[in-house]
Amino acid sequence: KAGVTQTPRYLIKTRGQQVTLSCSPISGHRSVSWYQQTPGQGLQFLFEYFSETQRNKGNFPGRFSGRQFSNSRSEMNVSTLELGDSALYLCASSLSGGTDEQFFGPGTRLTVL
Amino acid sequence: QQPVQSPQAVILREGEDAVINCSSSKALYSVHWYRQKHGEAPVFLMILLKGGEQKGHEKISASFNEKKQQSSLYLTASQLSYSGTYFCGTEKGSWEGAQKLVFGQGTRLTINP
Numbered sequence: 001k002a003g004v005t006q007t008p009r010y011l012i013k014t015r016g017q018q019v020t021l022s023c024s025p026i027s028g029h030r031s032v033s034w035y036q037q038t039p040g041q042g043l044q045f046l047f048e049y050f051s052e053t054q055r056n057k058g059n060f061p062g063r064f065s066g067r068q069f070s071n072s073r074s075e076m077n078v079s080t081l082e083l084g085d086s087a088l089y090l091c092a093s094s095l096s097g098g099t100d101e102q103f104f105g106p107g108t109r110l111t112v113l
Numbered sequence: 114q115q116p117v118q119s120p121q122a123v124i125l126r127e128g129e130d131a132v133i134n135c136s137s138s139k140a141l142y143s144v145h146w147y148r149q150k151h152g153e154a155p156v157f158l159m160i161l162l163k164g165g166e167q168k169g170h171e172k173i174s175a176s177f178n179e180k181k182q183q184s185s186l187y188l189t190a191s192q193l194s195y196s197g198t199y200f201c202g203t204e205k206g207s208w209e210g211a212q213k214l215v216f217g218q219g220t221r222l223t224i225n226p
Binding site: 090092 | 115142143145147153154155156157160162168200202204213214215216217218219
């Protein structure tokens with residue numbers, strides 16, 4: 001079956017702009033988590049969605065938001081971009097969260113100039 | 114809150130063994146292990162749960178000491194394909210299956226022929 005897909009794969013934005021990233025989970029998976037990966041901070045949890053509801057949230061400012069649709073696809077939005085938001089954004093899906101195995105997508109590389 | 118992994122990096126020759134450790138200052142419900150090769154998404158290796166249950170690949174072994182909040186990943190007779198960065202992700206416990214993994218900084222493993 002198809003894996004987790006993320007679009008776009010690469011993005012270049014300027015400070016102050018906003019961006020929306022998309023994630024399509026594996027068919028049948030209802031939990032989608034988002035992570036930010038940077039060389040300095042490693043893999044940091046952003047939030048988790050399940051059945052269109054945000055169940056968990058990491059320690060990121062309110063500029064980072066997300067949502068999940070009825071087909072489990074998820075989007076993440078970052079408003080008023082800052083240079084420090086440059087990172088690889090990974091989404092991961094699992095059957096229902098909890099202690100289920102997560103399958104990661106290839107990520108979206110965001111560069112903020 | 115972020116678990117501490119040790120060592121930060123290790124270089125082995127093919128066929129040698131390695132142990133990667135993950136320690137947390139918080140009581141844990143589960144520990145998840147992932148491997149990420151350069152330029153690729155993290156890939157699931159194993160989940161260890163409080164109480165002794167394990168889910169993962171047969172060729173990977175790991176331990177979880179609940180009292181010490183520590184987990185160790187054992188890589189025996191290493192192969193070139195084992196190279197990559199290993200991350201442990203810890204979970205304190207979830208309500209209604211919510212998932213929130215806090216990842217360590219990673220251990221970079223290099224296997225030389």
